[in-house]
Amino acid sequence: MSNIPPIIHKTRTQLVVEALREQILSGDIEGGEPLRQSAIAEQLNVSRIPVREALVQLEAEGLVNFEPHKGATATKLSVEQVTELFELRAMIESDLLAKAIPNLTEQDIIDAESVLVQLELAFKLKESVASWSELNTRFHTRLYEAANRPHTLEVVNGLNTNCDRYIRLQLLFTGGIPTAEREHRILLELCKNRDVQKATELLRLHILHAADSITKLVEQKIKS
Amino acid sequence: MSNIPPIIHKTRTQLVVEALREQILSGDIEGGEPLRQSAIAEQLNVSRIPVREALVQLEAEGLVNFEPHKGATATKLSVEQVTELFELRAMIESDLLAKAIPNLTEQDIIDAESVLVQLELAFKLKESVASWSELNTRFHTRLYEAANRPHTLEVVNGLNTNCDRYIRLQLLFTGGIPTAEREHRILLELCKNRDVQKATELLRLHILHAADSITKLVEQKIKS
DNA sequence: ACTCCCCTTACTGAATACAATTAAGATTAT
DNA sequence: ATAATCTTAATTGTATTCAGTAAGGGGAGT
Numbered sequence: 074m075s076n077i078p079p080i081i082h083k084t085r086t087q088l089v090v091e092a093l094r095e096q097i098l099s100g101d102i103e104g105g106e107p108l109r110q111s112a113i114a115e116q117l118n119v120s121r122i123p124v125r126e127a128l129v130q131l132e133a134e135g136l137v138n139f140e141p142h143k144g145a146t147a148t149k150l151s152v153e154q155v156t157e158l159f160e161l162r163a164m165i166e167s168d169l170l171a172k173a174i175p176n177l178t179e180q181d182i183i184d185a186e187s188v189l190v191q192l193e194l195a196f197k198l199k200e201s202v203a204s205w206s207e208l209n210t211r212f213h214t215r216l217y218e219a220a221n222r223p224h225t226l227e228v229v230n231g232l233n234t235n236c237d238r239y240i241r242l243q244l245l246f247t248g249g250i251p252t253a254e255r256e257h258r259i260l261l262e263l264c265k266n267r268d269v270q271k272a273t274e275l276l277r278l279h280i281l282h283a284a285d286s287i288t289k290l291v292e293q294k295i296k297s
Numbered sequence: 298m299s300n301i302p303p304i305i306h307k308t309r310t311q312l313v314v315e316a317l318r319e320q321i322l323s324g325d326i327e328g329g330e331p332l333r334q335s336a337i338a339e340q341l342n343v344s345r346i347p348v349r350e351a352l353v354q355l356e357a358e359g360l361v362n363f364e365p366h367k368g369a370t371a372t373k374l375s376v377e378q379v380t381e382l383f384e385l386r387a388m389i390e391s392d393l394l395a396k397a398i399p400n401l402t403e404q405d406i407i408d409a410e411s412v413l414v415q416l417e418l419a420f421k422l423k424e425s426v427a428s429w430s431e432l433n434t435r436f437h438t439r440l441y442e443a444a445n446r447p448h449t450l451e452v453v454n455g456l457n458t459n460c461d462r463y464i465r466l467q468l469l470f471t472g473g474i475p476t477a478e479r480e481h482r483i484l485l486e487l488c489k490n491r492d493v494q495k496a497t498e499l500l501r502l503h504i505l506h507a508a509d510s511i512t513k514l515v516e517q518k519i520k521s
Numbered sequence: 522a523c524t525c526c527c528c529t530t531a532c533t534g535a536a537t538a539c540a541a542t543t544a545a546g547a548t549t550a551t
Numbered sequence: 552a553t554a555a556t557c558t559t560a561a562t563t564g565t566a567t568t569c570a571g572t573a574a575g576g577g578g579a580g581t
Contacts, residue, residue: 082571082572084533084534085534085535086353086534086535087365110562111561119536120536121536121563121564122534122535122536122537123534125350126350129310129350129357130353130357132357133353133357133358134357135448141307141308141542141564142308142541142543142562142563142564143562143563144563154447154448157446157447157448157449158448161446161449164388164389164392165385165388165389221377222381222385223378224378224381224459228452228455231452232452235448306541306542308563309565310564333532333533334532334533335531335533343565343566344565344567345566346565346566346567347564347565349533350564365533365534365572366533366534366571366572367532367533367572367573
Protein backbone atom coordinates (compact mmCIF):
# COMPACT_ATOMS: atom_id res chain seq x y z
CA MET A 74 0.00 0.00 0.00
CA SER A 75 2.74 2.40 0.95
CA ASN A 76 4.04 4.14 -2.11
CA ILE A 77 7.20 2.28 -2.86
CA PRO A 78 10.03 4.45 -4.08
CA PRO A 79 10.68 2.27 -7.11
CA ILE A 80 14.43 1.90 -6.85
CA ILE A 81 15.79 4.16 -9.49
CA HIS A 82 18.87 2.97 -11.25
CA LYS A 83 20.73 5.98 -12.50
CA THR A 84 22.54 5.28 -15.69
CA ARG A 85 26.13 6.33 -16.02
CA THR A 86 25.10 8.74 -18.73
CA GLN A 87 22.87 10.56 -16.27
CA LEU A 88 25.66 10.73 -13.74
CA VAL A 89 27.98 12.25 -16.30
CA VAL A 90 25.33 14.74 -17.39
CA GLU A 91 24.80 15.89 -13.83
CA ALA A 92 28.48 16.11 -13.05
CA LEU A 93 29.28 18.09 -16.18
CA ARG A 94 26.25 20.33 -15.91
CA GLU A 95 27.16 21.26 -12.38
CA GLN A 96 30.75 21.92 -13.34
CA ILE A 97 29.73 24.18 -16.19
CA LEU A 98 27.07 26.05 -14.25
CA SER A 99 29.36 26.56 -11.28
CA GLY A 100 31.97 28.03 -13.57
CA ASP A 101 34.34 25.23 -12.68
CA ILE A 102 34.53 24.57 -16.38
CA GLU A 103 34.76 27.87 -18.20
CA GLY A 104 33.02 28.88 -21.37
CA GLY A 105 34.98 27.90 -24.44
CA GLU A 106 36.93 25.25 -22.62
CA PRO A 107 37.32 22.08 -24.68
CA LEU A 108 35.86 18.93 -23.18
CA ARG A 109 38.00 15.92 -23.94
CA GLN A 110 36.01 12.73 -23.87
CA SER A 111 38.80 10.52 -22.58
CA ALA A 112 39.70 12.96 -19.83
CA ILE A 113 36.14 13.14 -18.59
CA ALA A 114 35.71 9.40 -18.89
CA GLU A 115 38.81 8.76 -16.83
CA GLN A 116 37.94 11.38 -14.26
CA LEU A 117 34.50 9.86 -13.69
CA ASN A 118 35.55 6.24 -14.05
CA VAL A 119 33.35 5.42 -16.99
CA SER A 120 33.99 4.60 -20.59
CA ARG A 121 33.68 7.17 -23.34
CA ILE A 122 30.28 5.92 -24.47
CA PRO A 123 28.24 7.45 -21.65
CA VAL A 124 30.39 10.56 -21.87
CA ARG A 125 29.48 11.00 -25.51
CA GLU A 126 25.80 10.50 -24.82
CA ALA A 127 26.01 13.02 -22.00
CA LEU A 128 27.65 15.55 -24.28
CA VAL A 129 24.90 15.13 -26.86
CA GLN A 130 22.33 15.76 -24.16
CA LEU A 131 24.15 18.79 -22.82
CA GLU A 132 24.38 20.20 -26.29
CA ALA A 133 20.62 20.05 -26.47
CA GLU A 134 20.50 21.95 -23.19
CA GLY A 135 22.70 24.57 -24.74
CA LEU A 136 25.56 24.12 -22.30
CA VAL A 137 27.88 22.49 -24.80
CA ASN A 138 28.85 22.86 -28.42
CA PHE A 139 29.49 19.59 -30.16
CA GLU A 140 31.28 19.71 -33.48
CA PRO A 141 31.69 16.44 -35.36
CA HIS A 142 35.26 15.20 -35.34
CA LYS A 143 36.37 18.34 -33.54
CA GLY A 144 35.03 17.72 -30.10
CA ALA A 145 32.92 19.49 -27.55
CA THR A 146 33.40 22.81 -25.82
CA ALA A 147 31.50 24.49 -23.05
CA THR A 148 29.38 27.30 -24.48
CA LYS A 149 29.91 30.83 -23.34
CA LEU A 150 27.27 33.47 -23.29
CA SER A 151 27.91 36.98 -24.45
CA VAL A 152 26.29 40.09 -23.06
CA GLU A 153 23.86 40.22 -25.97
CA GLN A 154 22.88 36.63 -25.40
CA VAL A 155 22.23 37.28 -21.72
CA THR A 156 19.92 40.10 -22.68
CA GLU A 157 18.17 37.95 -25.24
CA LEU A 158 17.65 35.03 -22.90
CA PHE A 159 16.34 37.13 -20.07
CA GLU A 160 13.98 39.09 -22.27
CA LEU A 161 12.62 35.86 -23.63
CA ARG A 162 12.19 34.54 -20.11
CA ALA A 163 10.42 37.73 -19.08
CA MET A 164 7.92 37.33 -21.88
CA ILE A 165 7.21 33.65 -21.46
CA GLU A 166 7.24 33.55 -17.69
CA SER A 167 4.96 36.52 -17.19
CA ASP A 168 2.55 34.94 -19.62
CA LEU A 169 2.75 31.69 -17.70
CA LEU A 170 2.14 33.44 -14.42
CA ALA A 171 -0.87 35.27 -15.82
CA LYS A 172 -2.36 31.96 -16.90
CA ALA A 173 -1.46 30.30 -13.60
CA ILE A 174 -2.79 32.78 -11.07
CA PRO A 175 -6.50 32.10 -11.65
CA ASN A 176 -5.84 28.40 -11.16
CA LEU A 177 -3.68 28.63 -8.07
CA THR A 178 -5.11 26.66 -5.16
CA GLU A 179 -4.51 27.39 -1.52
CA GLN A 180 -2.30 24.34 -1.44
CA ASP A 181 -0.17 25.65 -4.30
CA ILE A 182 0.45 28.85 -2.40
CA ILE A 183 1.33 26.96 0.75
CA ASP A 184 3.72 24.74 -1.19
CA ALA A 185 5.34 27.71 -2.85
CA GLU A 186 5.74 29.43 0.46
CA SER A 187 7.38 26.41 2.02
CA VAL A 188 9.89 26.30 -0.83
CA LEU A 189 10.46 29.99 -0.29
CA VAL A 190 11.18 29.39 3.39
CA GLN A 191 13.70 26.74 2.48
CA LEU A 192 15.28 29.12 0.01
CA GLU A 193 15.59 31.89 2.59
CA LEU A 194 17.09 29.43 5.00
CA ALA A 195 19.59 28.34 2.38
CA PHE A 196 20.54 31.96 1.85
CA LYS A 197 21.02 32.51 5.57
CA LEU A 198 23.07 29.38 6.03
CA LYS A 199 25.11 30.29 2.98
CA GLU A 200 24.61 26.86 1.59
CA SER A 201 26.05 25.98 -1.78
CA VAL A 202 25.03 28.23 -4.63
CA ALA A 203 23.81 25.16 -6.44
CA SER A 204 21.07 24.60 -3.89
CA TRP A 205 20.07 28.27 -4.08
CA SER A 206 19.40 28.10 -7.75
CA GLU A 207 17.65 24.76 -7.46
CA LEU A 208 15.28 26.10 -4.83
CA ASN A 209 14.83 29.28 -6.79
CA THR A 210 13.62 27.47 -9.87
CA ARG A 211 11.51 25.18 -7.67
CA PHE A 212 9.74 28.23 -6.30
CA HIS A 213 9.03 29.72 -9.68
CA THR A 214 8.03 26.37 -11.11
CA ARG A 215 5.48 25.86 -8.34
CA LEU A 216 3.77 29.04 -9.33
CA TYR A 217 3.86 28.29 -13.04
CA GLU A 218 2.63 24.73 -12.82
CA ALA A 219 -0.95 25.82 -12.28
CA ALA A 220 -0.91 27.30 -15.76
CA ASN A 221 -1.13 23.77 -17.11
CA ARG A 222 1.41 24.41 -19.78
CA PRO A 223 3.88 21.55 -19.39
CA HIS A 224 5.72 22.13 -22.63
CA THR A 225 6.06 25.85 -22.05
CA LEU A 226 7.39 25.07 -18.61
CA GLU A 227 10.00 22.84 -20.18
CA VAL A 228 11.11 25.63 -22.45
CA VAL A 229 11.39 27.94 -19.48
CA ASN A 230 13.43 25.40 -17.59
CA GLY A 231 15.67 25.04 -20.59
CA LEU A 232 16.25 28.77 -20.71
CA ASN A 233 16.91 28.73 -17.01
CA THR A 234 19.69 26.18 -17.13
CA ASN A 235 21.35 28.54 -19.56
CA CYS A 236 20.87 31.56 -17.37
CA ASP A 237 21.81 29.75 -14.22
CA ARG A 238 25.52 30.37 -14.20
CA TYR A 239 24.88 34.07 -14.59
CA ILE A 240 22.24 34.12 -11.92
CA ARG A 241 24.75 32.50 -9.62
CA LEU A 242 27.28 35.17 -10.48
CA GLN A 243 24.75 37.83 -9.70
CA LEU A 244 23.78 36.36 -6.35
CA LEU A 245 27.39 35.94 -5.37
CA PHE A 246 28.81 39.24 -6.48
CA THR A 247 26.14 41.88 -6.64
CA GLY A 248 24.47 41.41 -3.31
CA GLY A 249 21.28 40.60 -5.12
CA ILE A 250 20.06 38.35 -2.37
CA PRO A 251 18.06 40.75 -0.21
CA THR A 252 16.35 42.20 -3.25
CA ALA A 253 15.51 38.76 -4.56
CA GLU A 254 14.09 37.73 -1.17
CA ARG A 255 11.92 40.81 -0.94
CA GLU A 256 10.65 40.46 -4.49
CA HIS A 257 9.82 36.81 -3.98
CA ARG A 258 7.75 37.65 -0.93
CA ILE A 259 5.86 40.40 -2.71
CA LEU A 260 5.30 38.16 -5.71
CA LEU A 261 3.82 35.46 -3.53
CA GLU A 262 1.59 38.01 -1.85
CA LEU A 263 0.33 39.31 -5.19
CA CYS A 264 -0.41 35.76 -6.28
CA LYS A 265 -2.33 35.16 -3.09
CA ASN A 266 -4.42 38.24 -3.89
CA ARG A 267 -4.87 37.15 -7.52
CA ASP A 268 -3.52 40.44 -8.73
CA VAL A 269 -2.52 39.30 -12.19
CA GLN A 270 -1.62 42.74 -13.44
CA LYS A 271 0.79 43.67 -10.69
CA ALA A 272 2.23 40.18 -10.32
CA THR A 273 3.23 39.83 -13.96
CA GLU A 274 4.61 43.32 -14.00
CA LEU A 275 6.72 42.63 -10.93
CA LEU A 276 7.94 39.40 -12.44
CA ARG A 277 8.96 41.17 -15.63
CA LEU A 278 10.90 43.74 -13.72
CA HIS A 279 12.39 41.08 -11.45
CA ILE A 280 13.79 39.24 -14.45
CA LEU A 281 14.86 42.26 -16.45
CA HIS A 282 16.48 43.84 -13.45
CA ALA A 283 18.52 40.71 -12.90
CA ALA A 284 19.54 40.78 -16.55
CA ASP A 285 20.68 44.34 -16.15
CA SER A 286 22.88 43.79 -13.15
CA ILE A 287 24.33 40.70 -14.79
CA THR A 288 25.27 42.46 -17.99
CA LYS A 289 26.99 45.14 -15.95
CA LEU A 290 28.86 42.46 -14.06
CA VAL A 291 29.88 40.64 -17.21
CA GLU A 292 31.08 43.83 -18.85
CA GLN A 293 33.24 44.54 -15.83
CA LYS A 294 34.71 41.07 -15.94
CA ILE A 295 35.57 41.44 -19.59
CA LYS A 296 37.41 44.67 -18.93
CA SER A 297 39.45 43.27 -16.07
CA MET B 298 38.76 31.48 -54.85
CA SER B 299 35.47 29.74 -55.22
CA ASN B 300 34.12 28.94 -51.82
CA ILE B 301 34.95 25.32 -51.40
CA PRO B 302 32.17 23.33 -49.81
CA PRO B 303 34.57 21.80 -47.33
CA ILE B 304 33.63 18.18 -47.75
CA ILE B 305 31.24 17.48 -44.96
CA HIS B 306 31.49 14.09 -43.41
CA LYS B 307 28.13 13.30 -41.97
CA THR B 308 28.40 11.06 -38.98
CA ARG B 309 26.21 8.00 -38.82
CA THR B 310 24.50 9.51 -35.81
CA GLN B 311 23.38 12.44 -37.92
CA LEU B 312 22.09 10.13 -40.61
CA VAL B 313 20.07 8.19 -38.08
CA VAL B 314 18.70 11.39 -36.56
CA GLU B 315 17.55 12.61 -39.95
CA ALA B 316 16.05 9.31 -40.96
CA LEU B 317 14.13 8.89 -37.72
CA ARG B 318 13.02 12.50 -37.56
CA GLU B 319 11.61 12.29 -41.03
CA GLN B 320 9.87 9.02 -40.27
CA ILE B 321 8.29 10.44 -37.15
CA LEU B 322 7.27 13.74 -38.70
CA SER B 323 5.83 12.06 -41.76
CA GLY B 324 3.75 9.85 -39.54
CA ASP B 325 5.52 6.80 -40.87
CA ILE B 326 6.33 6.02 -37.28
CA GLU B 327 3.27 6.70 -35.19
CA GLY B 328 3.11 8.34 -31.81
CA GLY B 329 3.57 5.88 -28.98
CA GLU B 330 5.30 3.36 -31.19
CA PRO B 331 8.31 1.77 -29.49
CA LEU B 332 11.65 2.28 -31.18
CA ARG B 333 13.82 -0.80 -30.87
CA GLN B 334 17.47 0.05 -31.08
CA SER B 335 18.55 -3.17 -32.78
CA ALA B 336 15.77 -2.97 -35.34
CA ILE B 337 16.70 0.57 -36.30
CA ALA B 338 20.38 -0.27 -36.34
CA GLU B 339 19.81 -3.18 -38.65
CA GLN B 340 17.46 -1.25 -40.89
CA LEU B 341 19.99 1.54 -41.37
CA ASN B 342 23.05 -0.67 -41.43
CA VAL B 343 24.76 0.85 -38.44
CA SER B 344 25.57 -0.36 -34.98
CA ARG B 345 23.46 0.49 -31.98
CA ILE B 346 25.84 3.18 -30.75
CA PRO B 347 24.88 5.86 -33.26
CA VAL B 348 21.26 4.82 -32.88
CA ARG B 349 21.41 5.45 -29.16
CA GLU B 350 23.03 8.83 -29.64
CA ALA B 351 20.40 9.72 -32.20
CA LEU B 352 17.63 8.78 -29.80
CA VAL B 353 19.10 10.97 -27.09
CA GLN B 354 19.19 13.86 -29.53
CA LEU B 355 15.65 13.27 -30.70
CA GLU B 356 14.47 13.17 -27.13
CA ALA B 357 15.89 16.64 -26.69
CA GLU B 358 13.92 17.70 -29.75
CA GLY B 359 10.82 16.33 -28.13
CA LEU B 360 10.14 13.73 -30.78
CA VAL B 361 11.06 10.76 -28.63
CA ASN B 362 10.62 9.59 -25.07
CA PHE B 363 13.59 7.78 -23.70
CA GLU B 364 13.09 5.76 -20.52
CA PRO B 365 16.14 4.14 -18.98
CA HIS B 366 16.15 0.38 -19.40
CA LYS B 367 12.71 0.52 -20.99
CA GLY B 368 13.51 1.94 -24.35
CA ALA B 369 12.40 4.78 -26.55
CA THR B 370 9.00 5.56 -28.00
CA ALA B 371 7.86 8.19 -30.45
CA THR B 372 6.03 10.95 -28.62
CA LYS B 373 2.46 11.71 -29.46
CA LEU B 374 0.85 15.07 -29.05
CA SER B 375 -2.59 15.50 -27.61
CA VAL B 376 -5.06 18.17 -28.57
CA GLU B 377 -4.18 20.23 -25.51
CA GLN B 378 -0.52 20.04 -26.35
CA VAL B 379 -1.16 21.20 -29.88
CA THR B 380 -3.00 24.21 -28.52
CA GLU B 381 -0.23 24.91 -26.07
CA LEU B 382 2.54 24.67 -28.62
CA PHE B 383 0.81 26.86 -31.16
CA GLU B 384 -0.12 29.52 -28.63
CA LEU B 385 3.48 29.63 -27.49
CA ARG B 386 4.62 29.93 -31.07
CA ALA B 387 2.14 32.72 -31.70
CA MET B 388 3.50 34.69 -28.79
CA ILE B 389 7.18 34.22 -29.49
CA GLU B 390 7.01 34.51 -33.25
CA SER B 391 4.94 37.66 -33.32
CA ASP B 392 7.39 39.20 -30.88
CA LEU B 393 10.25 38.14 -33.11
CA LEU B 394 8.58 39.58 -36.16
CA ALA B 395 7.93 42.89 -34.41
CA LYS B 396 11.61 43.13 -33.55
CA ALA B 397 12.66 42.03 -37.03
CA ILE B 398 10.60 44.34 -39.23
CA PRO B 399 12.49 47.56 -38.47
CA ASN B 400 15.73 45.79 -39.33
CA LEU B 401 14.60 44.13 -42.54
CA THR B 402 16.74 45.11 -45.51
CA GLU B 403 15.60 45.13 -49.11
CA GLN B 404 17.73 42.07 -49.63
CA ASP B 405 15.99 40.22 -46.81
CA ILE B 406 12.65 40.84 -48.42
CA ILE B 407 13.92 39.71 -51.80
CA ASP B 408 15.34 36.56 -50.25
CA ALA B 409 12.14 35.82 -48.42
CA GLU B 410 10.15 36.32 -51.58
CA SER B 411 12.36 33.95 -53.51
CA VAL B 412 11.81 31.30 -50.88
CA LEU B 413 8.13 31.98 -51.09
CA VAL B 414 8.21 31.47 -54.85
CA GLN B 415 9.93 28.15 -54.36
CA LEU B 416 7.33 27.20 -51.81
CA GLU B 417 4.47 28.06 -54.11
CA LEU B 418 6.13 26.08 -56.85
CA ALA B 419 6.49 23.11 -54.53
CA PHE B 420 2.79 23.33 -53.73
CA LYS B 421 1.90 23.43 -57.41
CA LEU B 422 4.11 20.53 -58.30
CA LYS B 423 2.78 18.59 -55.34
CA GLU B 424 6.26 17.83 -54.20
CA SER B 425 6.83 15.88 -51.04
CA VAL B 426 5.25 17.29 -47.92
CA ALA B 427 8.68 17.29 -46.33
CA SER B 428 9.92 19.91 -48.75
CA TRP B 429 6.83 22.01 -48.15
CA SER B 430 7.45 22.26 -44.47
CA GLU B 431 11.15 22.84 -44.95
CA LEU B 432 10.51 25.75 -47.29
CA ASN B 433 7.80 27.03 -45.00
CA THR B 434 10.12 27.29 -42.03
CA ARG B 435 12.81 28.74 -44.29
CA PHE B 436 10.44 31.53 -45.24
CA HIS B 437 9.49 32.36 -41.68
CA THR B 438 13.07 32.09 -40.52
CA ARG B 439 14.21 34.57 -43.15
CA LEU B 440 11.83 37.12 -41.75
CA TYR B 441 12.77 36.44 -38.15
CA GLU B 442 16.51 36.46 -38.62
CA ALA B 443 16.63 40.23 -38.82
CA ALA B 444 15.46 40.36 -35.21
CA ASN B 445 18.93 39.29 -34.19
CA ARG B 446 17.69 36.84 -31.65
CA PRO B 447 19.52 33.62 -32.46
CA HIS B 448 18.59 31.77 -29.31
CA THR B 449 14.95 32.72 -29.57
CA LEU B 450 15.01 31.53 -33.14
CA GLU B 451 16.36 28.22 -31.96
CA VAL B 452 13.51 27.86 -29.51
CA VAL B 453 11.05 28.61 -32.27
CA ASN B 454 12.64 26.05 -34.52
CA GLY B 455 12.44 23.53 -31.71
CA LEU B 456 8.74 24.18 -31.29
CA ASN B 457 8.32 23.89 -35.02
CA THR B 458 9.81 20.44 -35.32
CA ASN B 459 7.20 19.40 -32.80
CA CYS B 460 4.38 21.05 -34.67
CA ASP B 461 5.56 19.89 -38.02
CA ARG B 462 3.75 16.61 -38.25
CA TYR B 463 0.50 18.37 -37.47
CA ILE B 464 1.14 21.12 -39.93
CA ARG B 465 1.68 18.45 -42.53
CA LEU B 466 -1.61 16.86 -41.60
CA GLN B 467 -3.33 20.18 -41.95
CA LEU B 468 -1.84 20.93 -45.35
CA LEU B 469 -2.70 17.47 -46.60
CA PHE B 470 -6.22 17.10 -45.28
CA THR B 471 -7.81 20.45 -44.70
CA GLY B 472 -7.05 22.18 -47.95
CA GLY B 473 -5.11 24.76 -46.01
CA ILE B 474 -2.78 25.44 -48.89
CA PRO B 475 -4.52 28.30 -50.67
CA THR B 476 -5.12 30.09 -47.40
CA ALA B 477 -1.51 29.66 -46.38
CA GLU B 478 -0.31 30.97 -49.71
CA ARG B 479 -2.51 34.04 -49.50
CA GLU B 480 -1.52 34.77 -45.94
CA HIS B 481 2.16 34.44 -46.72
CA ARG B 482 1.84 36.95 -49.54
CA ILE B 483 0.01 39.44 -47.39
CA LEU B 484 2.48 38.96 -44.59
CA LEU B 485 5.37 39.68 -46.91
CA GLU B 486 3.61 42.78 -48.18
CA LEU B 487 3.02 44.06 -44.67
CA CYS B 488 6.67 43.51 -43.87
CA LYS B 489 7.66 45.43 -46.94
CA ASN B 490 5.50 48.31 -45.74
CA ARG B 491 6.92 48.04 -42.21
CA ASP B 492 3.46 47.70 -40.79
CA VAL B 493 4.43 46.07 -37.53
CA GLN B 494 0.97 46.21 -36.01
CA LYS B 495 -0.87 44.50 -38.83
CA ALA B 496 1.92 42.07 -39.62
CA THR B 497 2.17 40.67 -36.10
CA GLU B 498 -1.58 40.49 -35.83
CA LEU B 499 -1.83 38.56 -39.08
CA LEU B 500 0.92 36.22 -37.97
CA ARG B 501 -0.86 35.53 -34.69
CA LEU B 502 -4.06 34.72 -36.48
CA HIS B 503 -2.19 32.67 -39.08
CA ILE B 504 -0.72 30.47 -36.37
CA LEU B 505 -3.77 30.25 -34.17
CA HIS B 506 -6.00 29.52 -37.12
CA ALA B 507 -3.75 26.63 -38.09
CA ALA B 508 -3.92 25.36 -34.52
CA ASP B 509 -7.67 25.47 -34.67
CA SER B 510 -8.09 23.50 -37.85
CA ILE B 511 -5.55 20.99 -36.59
CA THR B 512 -7.31 20.38 -33.31
CA LYS B 513 -10.52 19.82 -35.21
CA LEU B 514 -8.76 17.36 -37.46
CA VAL B 515 -7.17 15.51 -34.57
CA GLU B 516 -10.45 15.27 -32.72
CA GLN B 517 -12.04 13.75 -35.82
CA LYS B 518 -9.24 11.25 -36.14
CA ILE B 519 -9.64 10.20 -32.52
CA LYS B 520 -13.33 9.57 -32.99
CA SER B 521 -12.92 7.48 -36.11
C1' DA C 522 -8.17 -20.04 -7.67
C1' DC C 523 -4.59 -16.95 -5.99
C1' DT C 524 -0.11 -15.34 -4.78
C1' DC C 525 4.60 -15.45 -4.46
C1' DC C 526 9.02 -16.58 -6.27
C1' DC C 527 12.33 -18.09 -9.50
C1' DC C 528 13.74 -18.25 -13.96
C1' DT C 529 14.00 -17.21 -18.69
C1' DT C 530 14.10 -13.96 -22.46
C1' DA C 531 14.44 -9.81 -24.77
C1' DC C 532 16.00 -5.88 -24.49
C1' DT C 533 18.94 -1.86 -22.97
C1' DG C 534 23.49 -0.07 -20.87
C1' DA C 535 28.42 0.13 -20.98
C1' DA C 536 33.41 -1.40 -21.80
C1' DT C 537 36.74 -2.61 -24.99
C1' DA C 538 38.74 -2.56 -29.38
C1' DC C 539 39.18 -0.80 -33.83
C1' DA C 540 38.52 2.65 -37.79
C1' DA C 541 38.27 7.25 -39.47
C1' DT C 542 39.08 12.16 -39.28
C1' DT C 543 41.57 16.27 -38.15
C1' DA C 544 45.32 19.21 -37.60
C1' DA C 545 50.08 19.98 -36.91
C1' DG C 546 54.76 19.07 -37.95
C1' DA C 547 58.16 17.36 -41.26
C1' DT C 548 59.61 17.01 -45.96
C1' DT C 549 60.07 18.10 -50.46
C1' DA C 550 59.74 20.76 -54.69
C1' DT C 551 59.36 25.19 -56.75
C1' DA D 552 61.63 31.31 -48.40
C1' DT D 553 57.19 29.46 -49.65
C1' DA D 554 53.84 26.47 -50.87
C1' DA D 555 52.29 21.97 -51.40
C1' DT D 556 52.27 17.31 -49.98
C1' DC D 557 53.16 13.54 -46.80
C1' DT D 558 53.37 11.67 -42.19
C1' DT D 559 52.06 11.15 -37.73
C1' DA D 560 49.91 11.86 -33.27
C1' DA D 561 45.82 13.03 -30.94
C1' DT D 562 41.13 12.66 -30.76
C1' DT D 563 36.80 11.44 -32.27
C1' DG D 564 33.39 7.99 -34.35
C1' DT D 565 31.69 3.20 -34.56
C1' DA D 566 31.41 -1.97 -34.25
C1' DT D 567 31.71 -5.71 -31.35
C1' DT D 568 31.13 -7.79 -27.07
C1' DC D 569 29.84 -8.39 -22.54
C1' DA D 570 26.94 -7.04 -18.37
C1' DG D 571 22.78 -5.55 -16.30
C1' DT D 572 17.85 -4.61 -16.02
C1' DA D 573 12.95 -5.31 -16.53
C1' DA D 574 8.96 -7.67 -17.52
C1' DG D 575 6.51 -12.22 -18.60
C1' DG D 576 5.71 -17.14 -17.66
C1' DG D 577 5.55 -21.26 -15.38
C1' DG D 578 5.74 -23.96 -10.93
C1' DA D 579 5.28 -24.45 -5.81
C1' DG D 580 2.97 -23.20 -1.77
C1' DT D 581 -1.26 -21.41 0.51
